[in-house]
Every structure is written in structure tokens, then in C-alpha cells.
Amino acid sequence: MPAYLHKKQSAASSVTMGMLRWGAHLLLLLLAAATWTCAGAGAGVTSEYRRKLEATVDMPLDADVFRVPPGYNAPQQVHITLGDQTGTAMTVSWVTANELGSNTVRYGSSPEKLDRAAEGSHTRYDYFNYTSGFIHHCTLTGLTHATKYYYAMGFDHTVRTFSFTTPPKPAPDAPFNTLAHYEANGGDAVLFVGDLSYADNYPLHDNNRWDTWARFVERSVAYQPWIWTAGNHELDYAPELGETVPFKPFTHRYPTPYRAAGSTEPFWYSVKIASAHVIVLASYSAYGKYTPQWTWLQEELATRVDRKLTPWLIVLMHSPWYNSNNYHYMEGETMRVQFERWLVDAKVDVVLAGHVHSYERSRRFANIEYNIVNGKATPAANVDAPVYITIGDGGNIEGIANNFTVPQPAYSAFREASFGHATLEIKNRTHAHYAWHRNHDGAKAVADAVWLTNRYWMPTNDDAACVLAVVVVVLAFLSSAARGGVTSTYRRSLQALPDMPIDADVFRPPPGFNAPEQVHITLGDQTGRAMTVSWVTPKLPDSNVVRYGLRADNLTHTANGTFRRYSFGRKYRSGFIHHATLTGLDYGTKYHYAVGSGDTASARSFSFTTPPKPGPDVPYKFGLIGDLGQTFHSNDTLSHYEACGGDAVLFIGDLSYADNHPGHDNNRWDTWARFVERSVAYQPWIWTTGNHELDFAPELGETTPFKPFTNRYPTPFGASGSTRPLWYSVRMASAHVIVLASYAAYGKYTPQWRWLEGELRRVDRAVTPWLIVCVHSPWYSSNGYHYMEGESMRVEFERWLVDAKADVVLAGHVHSYERTRRVSNVAYDIANGMATPVFNRSAPVYINIGDGGNIEGLADDFRWPQPDYSVFREASFGHATLQIVNRTHAFYEWHRNSDGVKVVADHAWFTNRYWFPTDTN
Numbered sequence: 001m002p003a004y005l006h007k008k009q010s011a012a013s014s015v016t017m018g019m020l021r022w023g024a025h026l027l028l029l030l031l032a033a034a035t036w037t038c039a040g041a042g043a044g045v046t047s048e049y050r051r052k053l054e055a056t057v058d059m060p061l062d063a064d065v066f067r068v069p070p071g072y073n074a075p076q077q078v079h080i081t082l083g084d085q086t087g088t089a090m091t092v093s094w095v096t097a098n099e100l101g102s103n104t105v106r107y108g109s110s111p112e113k114l115d116r117a118a119e120g121s122h123t124r125y126d127y128f129n130y131t132s133g134f135i136h137h138c139t140l141t142g143l144t145h146a147t148k149y150y151y152a153m154g155f156d157h158t159v160r161t162f163s164f165t166t167p168p169k170p171a172p173d174a175p176f177n178t179l180a181h182y183e184a185n186g187g188d189a190v191l192f193v194g195d196l197s198y199a200d201n202y203p204l205h206d207n208n209r210w211d212t213w214a215r216f217v218e219r220s221v222a223y224q225p226w227i228w229t230a231g232n233h234e235l236d237y238a239p240e241l242g243e244t245v246p247f248k249p250f251t252h253r254y255p256t257p258y259r260a261a262g263s264t265e266p267f268w269y270s271v272k273i274a275s276a277h278v279i280v281l282a283s284y285s286a287y288g289k290y291t292p293q294w295t296w297l298q299e300e301l302a303t304r305v306d307r308k309l310t311p312w313l314i315v316l317m318h319s320p321w322y323n324s325n326n327y328h329y330m331e332g333e334t335m336r337v338q339f340e341r342w343l344v345d346a347k348v349d350v351v352l353a354g355h356v357h358s359y360e361r362s363r364r365f366a367n368i369e370y371n372i373v374n375g376k377a378t379p380a381a382n383v384d385a386p387v388y389i390t391i392g393d394g395g396n397i398e399g400i401a402n403n404f405t406v407p408q409p410a411y412s413a414f415r416e417a418s419f420g421h422a423t424l425e426i427k428n429r430t431h432a433h434y435a436w437h438r439n440h441d442g443a444k445a446v447a448d449a450v451w452l453t454n455r456y457w458m459p460t461n462d463d464a465a466c467v468l469a470v471v472v473v474v475l476a477f478l479s480s481a482a483r484g485g486v487t488s489t490y491r492r493s494l495q496a497l498p499d500m501p502i503d504a505d506v507f508r509p510p511p512g513f514n515a516p517e518q519v520h521i522t523l524g525d526q527t528g529r530a531m532t533v534s535w536v537t538p539k540l541p542d543s544n545v546v547r548y549g550l551r552a553d554n555l556t557h558t559a560n561g562t563f564r565r566y567s568f569g570r571k572y573r574s575g576f577i578h579h580a581t582l583t584g585l586d587y588g589t590k591y592h593y594a595v596g597s598g599d600t601a602s603a604r605s606f607s608f609t610t611p612p613k614p615g616p617d618v619p620y621k622f623g624l625i626g627d628l629g630q631t632f633h634s635n636d637t638l639s640h641y642e643a644c645g646g647d648a649v650l651f652i653g654d655l656s657y658a659d660n661h662p663g664h665d666n667n668r669w670d671t672w673a674r675f676v677e678r679s680v681a682y683q684p685w686i687w688t689t690g691n692h693e694l695d696f697a698p699e700l701g702e703t704t705p706f707k708p709f710t711n712r713y714p715t716p717f718g719a720s721g722s723t724r725p726l727w728y729s730v731r732m733a734s735a736h737v738i739v740l741a742s743y744a745a746y747g748k749y750t751p752q753w754r755w756l757e758g759e760l761r762r763v764d765r766a767v768t769p770w771l772i773v774c775v776h777s778p779w780y781s782s783n784g785y786h787y788m789e790g791e792s793m794r795v796e797f798e799r800w801l802v803d804a805k806a807d808v809v810l811a812g813h814v815h816s817y818e819r820t821r822r823v824s825n826v827a828y829d830i831a832n833g834m835a836t837p838v839f840n841r842s843a844p845v846y847i848n849i850g851d852g853g854n855i856e857g858l859a860d861d862f863r864w865p866q867p868d869y870s871v872f873r874e875a876s877f878g879h880a881t882l883q884i885v886n887r888t889h890a891f892y893e894w895h896r897n898s899d900g901v902k903v904v905a906d907h908a909w910f911t912n913r914y915w916f917p918t919d920t921n
Contacts, residue, residue: 044363044413058198058209058397059216066212071158073098075136077214077253078153079221080164081228083139085260086272087167090140090225092120093255094153095214097133105138107151111161114152116140125252128241130207137255145169162222167273172311172457173428173888174274189224189273191424193354194231194283194318198397199249205238210249228254229280230267231318231354246284256280261300268293270300275426277310283319283355287338297339301346307456311429313348315386320353322362322379322388324412327401328355341368344385347455349432350424354392357401358417359436361448362388364461365411379411383461387434387452395419395439414448430458430617431885451883485821485871497631499657499668499855500675506635507671512602514539516578516595518673518712520680521608522687524581526719527731528611531582531684533561534714535595536673538575546580548593552605555594559583566711569700572666579714587613606681611648611732616769616915617886620733621645624847624880626652626776626812627690629854630672633877636897637853638679641879644895648683648732650882652812653690653742653776657855658708664697669708687713688739689726690776690812705743715739720759727752729759734884736768742777742813746796756797760804765914769887771806773844778811780820780837780846782870785859786813799826805842805913807890808882812850815859817894818873819906820846837869841919845910853877853897872906888916 059065069076075094083089092105103122106114120138124131136153143149146168152161167188168174197213199206220226234250236243251266258269267282279300287293305313319332321340332353343351344366366382393400402417420438427433430453438447453460500506509517516535524530533546541563547555561580567573578595585591589610596603612618623646628634641649656672658665679685693709695702710725717728726741738759746752763771779794781787790811801809802824824840851858860875878896885891889911896905911918 044408044410044415061208061212065216068097068215069158069160071154073101073155074158075101075154075160076218077211078160078162078218079214079226079254080223081225081255082167082257082271082273083141083260084257085270086170087145087225088141088143089257090143090149090164090166091137091255091257092140092151092153093135093137093253095133095135095211096154100134101136102153102155103136103138105140105151105153107140107149109147109149111150111152111163114150123252125248127207127236127243127249128204128238130204132207132249132252133211135252164223164225167225170272170274170310172275172309175425175427175889190220190226191278191314191316191352192226192228193316193352193391194229195233195354195392195394195396196228196231196250196254198233200233200236200238201397204241205236205243207249210253214253227271227273227278227280227316228256229316229318229354230282230284232284235284262304263296264292268296270304272310275310275429276312276314277305277307279313279315281315281317281335281339283317283332283335287335289338294338297342301342305346307347311454311457312350312426312432313346313455314424315343315348315351317351317353319355320360320388320390320392321351322365322411323353323356323360323390324405324409324415325356325358325360325390325401326403326405327357329405331355336367340366344368344382347384347459348386349452349455350434351386351388353388353390354394356390356392357396357398358390358404358415359393359420359438359448360388360390360415361413361434361436361450362411363413379409383459384455386455387450389422389434389436391420391422391436393419394421413450416447418447420447424452427889428617428886430454431619431889433891451885485866485873497633497855497857499630499661499671500632500635502667502671506675507630509538509674510602510604514542515602516542516604517677518670519595519604519606519677520673520685520713521682522684522714523611523716523730523732524583525716526729527614528587528684529583529585530716531585531591531608531610532579532714532716533559533582533593533595534577534579534712536575536577536670537563537596541576543595543597544578544580546582546593546595548582548591550589550591552592552607555592557582564711566707568666568695568702568708569663569697571663574666574708574711575670577711585610587611608682608684609647611684614731614733614768616734616767618733619883619885620735621647621881621883622735622772623649624652624810624849624882625649625852626810627654627692627815627850627854628676628852629654629657629856630668630675631853631855633853633897635675635853637877637879638676640895640897641881642679644879644881646683646881649679649685650737650772650774650810651685651687652774652810652849653688654692654812654850654852654854655687655690655709655713657692659692659695659697660855663700664695664702666708669712673712686730686737686739686774687715688774688776688812689741689743691743694743721762722755723751727755731768734768734887735770735772736763736765738771738773740773740775740793740797742775742790742793746793748796753796756800760800763804765805769912769915770808770884770890771804771913772882773801773806773809775809775811777813778818778846778848778850779809780823780869781811781814781818781848782863782867782873783814783816783818783848783859784861784863785815787863789813794825798824802826802840802843805917806844807910807913808892809844809846811846811848812852814848814850815854815856816848816862816873816875817851817878817896817906818846818848819871819894819908820869821871823869837867839919841917842913844913845908847880847892849878849880849894851877852879871908874905876905878905882910888912 077095083091103120108114199209256266261269321336364385365379366385367379369376435449518536524532544561549555594605658668715725720729777790823837824843827834894906
């Protein structure tokens with residue numbers, strides 16, 4: 001039944017087809033509620049979202065979307081598909097309704113220069129009492145990969161002109177979007193998973209509905225290739241009407257490049273698009289052993305799939321193999337039994353199906369052990385198996401299928417009875433991002449999303465990773481081409497909240513006399529083969545020893561540390577602050593460790609995982625937090641970050657806000673450290689100092705800046721050649737992270753200036769492609785709060801970062817959120833007056849994330865009009881994540897705190913400035 005990765009949509013969802021193009025617009029998802037579910041645990045998610053189940057009638061025949069183009073015999077129903085396996089040929093099809101007209105297509109590099117011509121052919125068919133128009137097919141050959149062409153057909157005043165862009169040449173890291181509210185997402189091609197027009201749902205299989213459907217989708221399929229799969233509604237087998245040739249309307253109207261793939265029938269074939277090898281199977285043709293389809297698939301998998309050239313292996317079919325909906329339940333079972341082992345052995349990445357009028361995504365399961373007698377016929381987790389996605393939810397006339405089996409089976413990760421479409425965005429040979437977009441009352445909502453890792457190049461157990469199940473979404477399309485960006489209309493109370501009370505649960509000391517508390521870790525060297533563990537014993541020095549090992553019950557190694565104390569003002573004296581560095585660690589390895597006297601009940605145990613060895617395509621996920629403090633908002637921020645499951649935190653300054661309390665009450669340094677222990681004892685936090693770490697209070701006799709911070713929070717500054725703990729660098733996975741100090745000297749010839757000059761020369765983008773800079777006071781901010789406080793540092797260092805092609809600069813300080821375009825202001829030379837930020841593809845994106853939840857409240861004093869350099873800004877609390885995928889791509893999200901839940905309010909793909917410097921914002 002339906003199934004596109006872009007499907008025909010009902011009247012209720014037809015609004016989607018008119019939305020704005022991605023190339024000129026920013027897609028902003030304002031997620032009103034979200035839950036993170038771990039795909040590796042138990043059964044999956046059955047969405048509680050409820051859509052009306054009543055079937056919707058097709059749009060009336062006089063609907064605008066079905067309108068015939070003006071002019072006698074004007075070409076209509078224009079569509080394209082690949083004319084060969086890779087896109088150096090494109091087949092153009094169209095219909096002339098009244099008479100034959102011309103079979104010629106003129107094409108070229110511009111609408112004014114259609115200097116090439118191709119001759120096609122035409123066909124007609126009868127179906128019961130229907131006679132088709134003249135159906136033309138013409139293949140344009142000799143095209144160049146990744147090139148835009150214009151083409152035209154028709155005579156005189158009825159000439160119609162369109163365009164398409166050929167796919168990139170097949171290559172292992174060629175990115176590509178396959179999309180299946182679709183025009184708005186701006187994909188490169190559609191993988192259509194069967195059931196096109198539903199003409200057979202009308203009396204006598206009314207083939208006029210094939211014509212209306214083709215006019216309806218022309219606005220997309222005339223401009224980009226759709227790859228066709230035949231569904232049951234394409235059979236059109238009606239012996240009662242004298243129609244006994246299956247697929248008669250489909251085969252006359254929709255050609256496929258099956259011969260180029262060595263197939264003998266148009267229903268099973270393959271194409272190679274960018275980095276994907278796409279195999280189309282026919283659920284409604286013979287597939288038993290020795291049949292043409294069986295023989296073809298055996299040969300295709302054995303000899304023609306080259307994962308070094310096209311790493312992603314995607315299979316399309318109509319009837320799903322794994323489906324937990326009683327609607328069409330197990331209809332695909334026989335094909336599964338025939339072919340599943342082949343697909344597992346071939347390490348297929350994704351299998352896409354339709355037919356069932358709902359949405360479902362499986363875990364990586366296989367059911368291939370059965371041998372008649374062993375009884376092993378239950379799907380089991382298998383890292384080599386594909387993810388099965390059922391997306392028969394395009395919006396067809398038959399309505400929604402809501403009869404899910406209960407309980408939800410283990411293989412099912414997410415299911416929902418709604419209409420929608422999906423996107424599969426291939427980034428490179430290792431990673432692809434998949435998202436399912438629910439149609440939600442005229443808008444599209446991302447209701448399910450997951451990262452997929454390639455089965456051949458990176459067969460990780462990506463089912464164990466957390467995936468985002470979005471419950472309610474509001475969609476807005478906003479022009480990024482117009483002056484200024486987005487100022488969110490979301491409104492949160494600006495009233496500052498006090499810090500949580502001293503006796504709050506999150507501040508409670510651990511039980512036991514002198515038990516170690518305030519445990520936290522950070523890198524002990526530049527790359528993570530050493531880890532520094534810090535803790536406090538409040539009453540006695542106790543032991544400085546950390547015991548550690550690969551198992552919690554076998555802590556065979558020890559590291560000896562040191563302790564210190566400090567006083568602040570007249571009233572505060574710290575506990576005994578211990579620091580011990582564990583050395584000789586292995587990359588990417590989980591270690592358990594314990595602090596405190598080993599023979600007492602107060603000893604405490606924790607664990608951490610070291611970063612992977614630095615390398616250009618090593619994925620890693622950073623949490624980004626700034627200006628956290630210790631209010632209830634702060635607690636929300638930390639809880640939401642923990643749910644995201646990052647590997648490490650880049651903390652952009654302003655930790656405890658103890659200086660906001662009378663006498664700079666350093667007891668609030670202790671409560672803050674107990675508050676964040678639940679995260680920072682288990683993963684390294686990389687510290688940036690903010691203004692609230694200065695603690696410069698001459699009125700209290702305290703004139704040594706950063707005194708509490710430097711006593712409590714070590715940094716690996718010596719390993720990076722720095723002379724102070726306030727500026728340094730680390731190399732984690734594929735990222736080189738530079739931490740700068742807004743509140744230390746940075747003028748020319750100063751220690752920080754000299755260090756940064758040398759550090760940028762030490763950056764090796766071949767090993768660590770991503771260059772990230774952390775600084776507390778932002779260089780670009782459109783908020784009146786702390787406006788331009790970072791300007792002098794920007795003037796000193798901005799050109800260096802642009803020349804170094806830094807990817808991202810993270811800042812805090814301003815208690816709101818803002819993300820910029822890639823702009824720079826480096827042309828000024830005193831006399832020329834050129835002091836305006838301009839677009840610069842070598843410049844970093846600047847992200848201000850001083851919105852952790854601190855006691856001072858939000859900064860809502862945005863300047864108007866919103867400047868050109870500002871893409872998105874909002875006065876809310878929250879945190880962000882930066883997920884590095886490989887050397888070319890990283891995915892960024894900002895999560896707003898919204899009444900106790902986290903909401904993805906801003907997100908963007910970043911392309912690496914060194915390896916893939918696209919003009920993206």
C-alpha cells in the first residue's frame with residue numbers, strides 16, 4: 001500500500017508540497033516535548049501520538065494540484081528517473097493528451113542555451129474503458145555527474161522547461177540526501193517504496209487517477225529523480241475487467257534503468273547514487289530459488305556491489321519483512337525466508353518497505369538460524385543485520401493502520417500510526433542520519449531520528465545508542481537569505497531563581513565519616529591516556545591514593561596524589577582537596593576507580609571511559625554547557641544533558657556562582673561540586689574560566705584571581721606547553737580543542753598570546769580535523785547584556801582563527817542562547833572603515849551558550865534589528881551537544897529547558913573548514 005520515502009499525501013497533508021526550498025531557508029524545529037529512549041533495552045517505543053484514523057477521500061478532480069498546464073496539447077505529467085546506473089543518463093517522461101506531438105527533448109547548461117537534443121519514443125495503452133494519452137520517454141545521455149541541466153519539451157507557446165542536477169559520481173564519501181512535508185526538505189532524490197496513485201481503489205481502476213497523480217507530483221519529480229519500487233497497487237490485475245497483464249499502467253508510465261543493472265524486468269534493478277548502492281526488489285514478482293529475480297539478486301550481491309566505492313547498501317521492497325502491525329502482518333515472510341540471510345551476509349545497512357499504513361523502525365535483528373529442527377525461529381540481535389524501516393504512511397485514501405500487536409516485540413524500536421515521510425542523509429562512508437517526519441496538522445514533525453553507522457566500514461552496535469523520539473513539534477520555515485536571522489518567539493519567565501537550598505538532595509554529602517565527595521575528573525594529559533581525579537575529604541586528609549583497573553572488583557593499579565587546602569575571606573576554610581593523575585591508560589577503554597580508604601565503608605567507586613585515540617574520522621560527542629550555577633534550572637540542564645549521553649563536556653565558564661553570595665560564600669563551591677558529581681565523576685569535563693571564577697575581592701582581602709578555581713579544578717595545561725592553567729589545549733578523538741582565558745592577559749607578546757601563536761602551528765588537521773575554541777566572553781553577540789565585552793580579544797585573535805580555519809568558537813557569559821553565521825570582521829586597517837562583519841567561509845560559527853540556568857536569570861535584551869551575522873537567538877536556559885561524525889561533518893543541537901523537559905530548539909550540520917569548507921551556515 002502506500003509508501004514513498006516521499007508518498008502521495010492526502011488532502012490533509014497536501015500543504016506539505018508547497019513549502020519552501022531548503023537551499024534558501026532554514027528549517028527550525030521547535031520541539032515541544034521530547035524523550036530519549038535507549039534502543040538497546042527491552043521493547044521499543046509505541047508512540048502515544050494519536051491521529052484520526054478515518055480514511056480521507058482523495059482530493060477532488062478539479063483541485064489545483066491536478067490542474068492541466070495551459071495550452072493545447074501542452075506536455076504534462078513530467079517526471080524523471082535515472083537513465084543508467086549512476087546518473088550520467090536521465091530518462092525524461094511526459095504525456096501529451098490530445099495528439100502525439102514531438103518526442104524530442106532539448107537540454108543544456110542554461111535555459112537560454114538548450115543546445116543538445118535527444119529523441120525518444122512514445123507509447124499508449126488501453127485499460128478497460130480508458131485510453132491513455134501519448135506517453136513519451138526520452139533518455140538524455142552523456143551527462144556529467146553533479147551538474148545542473150535544463151531541459152524542455154513541447155512546441156511554441158506550449159514549451160515547458162524544467163531542470164535537474166545529476167547525482168555526484170559514486171564515491172565512498174559522497175554525501176547524498178534521499179527524502180522520501182518533502183519539498184521543504186530539499187533532498188537530492190526520492191526512494192519511492194511503492195503504491196503510487198491508488199487508481200485501483202476507484203471503480204473500474206479509473207486510470208484517470210494515474211493522470212491526476214502524475215500532475216500532482218510533477219512539481220518534485222520533474223526536478224529530481226525518483227527511484228521506483230512497485231507495490232501491490234501497481235499490479236492492476238483485474239480479470240473481471242479483462243485486464244490480466246500485471247503492472248500494465250505502471251510499466252507504460254514509469255521506466256526504470258533495469259537493463260543497466262543486468263536485470264531482465266523493470267521491477268528489480270539497482271542504481272549507484274553517490275555513496276549508495278540501492279537495490280530495488282519486487283515483492284509481487286517471483287523470487288523463489290532459480291527465478292530471474294533470485295538469480296539476479298544472487299549475482300548482484302556477489303559481484304556487483306563494491307563497498308569501497310559505494311559503502312551504503314540499501315534495499316527497497318514494498319511488503320515489509322519485520323512488521324508488528326496486524327495490518328498485512330507477516331505478508332512479507334516468504335520473501336524474508338528466501339533472502340534475509342543473503343542481506344545479513346552482505347551487511348546491508350537499511351531495508352525500506354511500505355504497504356502497512358503506519359510507521360515502524362526496527363533494531364538490527366535477524367532470524368536466520370532456523371534449520372527446521374532447531375526451533376531457532378525468533379529474531380535475535382545481529383550487528384550485521386539491516387535496520388528495517390516500514391514507511392507506508394504517505395497519506396493514501398485507505399487511512400491509517402493502528403492495530404499494533406501487544407506487547408511490542410523486541411525487534412521493534414519505534415512505531416506510530418501516522419502519516420509522514422522520512423529522510424536518509426548519507427554523510428560519508430561511515431555515518432548517515434535518518435529522521436521520520438510525522439504530518440502534524442499541516443506541519444511536519446520529527447518524531448523519530450537515529451544515527452546509522454555503516455555495516456561494512458563501521459559496524460558498531462548503533463542500536464545501543466540513544467535515539468530521539470520527538471512527541472510534539474511545531475515547525476516554522478524562516479528565510480535565512482533575508483536580513484538577520486531568527487529571534488525565537490518562545491518566552492520563558494525572566495525572573496531570576498535563587499540557588500537551590502543548602503539542604504537540597506543534590507547537595508547532600510555522601511554517607512560515612514570523612515567520605516570522599518565532590519569527585520570529578522578531567523584529562524591528565526593532552527589526549528586522554530592520563531586522567532586526573534579530584535575529590536574532597538571534609539574532615540581529615542585521609543588517603544591520596546586512587547585505586548583503578550578494568551573491573552570494579554579488580555582494582556589492581558594505584559596512583560598517588562597530593563592534597564591542598566585554601567582559605568577565603570575571614571570565614572571559610574576548604575576541606576582537603578585531593579588530585580591524583582592516573583597514567584598509562586589505553587585509549588577508548590573503560591576503567592573503574594575508587595577513592596578513600598579501601599578498608600572503610602566510606603570508600604567510593606566510579607568509572608570512566610578514556611577518549612579514543614586521536615584520528616581524523618573518529619566520532620565523538622561533546623556536551624556544551626556554560627554559566628551553569630546551582631538553581632533548579634541548573635538541575636534541569638544537567639539532567640537533560642545526562643539524558644543525551646555525551647562523551648565529555650566542554651564547559652564554557654562560570655561554574656558555581658559562589659561569588660553571588662555574601663562574602664563570596666565558598667560553601668557554594670562545595671555544594672556545586674557535589675551537585676555536578678553525578679556527571680563529572682564519570683566523564684571528563686574540560687574547563688574554561690569565566691568571570692565568576694575570578695573571585696577577586698579586595699574588600700575581603702582576596703586579591704589572588706581564580707583562587708578557589710585553581711585549587712579545585714586542575715587542567716592539563718603543562719602537556720600543551722602552556723604556563724598557566726587558564727589557557728591550554730586537548731586533543732580528543734578527531735577534535736583539537738583550544739581553551740582561551742578571557743580574563744587573563746592576551747595582548748601581543750603576553751604569555752597567552754605567545755602560546756596561542758605557537759599552538760595554532762601545532763594543530764594537525766590531518767589527525768584532528770575539528771578545531772574548536774572555547775572562550776568565556778563572546779566575540780559576536782547581539783544581546784545588550786555584556787554587549788561587546790569580548791571585542792578586544794576578538795580584535796587580537798580573530799584573524800588568527802580565520803586563517804587557521806577554526807570550525808566553532810564556543811562562548812558563555814551572556815545568559816541566553818545565540819548562534820551566528822560564518823562571518824568575520826578582519827578587513828579593518830584603521831583607515832579603510834571596513835569594520836562590518838561579512839560572510840567568510842573560512843570563519844568559525846560562534847555559539848553563545850551562557851544559558852545553563854544560573855542564579856542571575858536570563859538576558860532578554862536583544863538588539864534590534866537582529867544583525868545579519870545572527871542566525872538564531874533565544875532567551876532560554878539549556879545546553880547543547882556537538883556530535884562529530886568524521887573529518888567532514890558534525891551535527892549540532894541546542895536543547896532548550898522547557899517546563900521540565902528538553903526541547904531541540906536549534907540544530908545545524910557543520911562541515912569542516914579544512915576538509916569540506918562548504919558555504920553552509
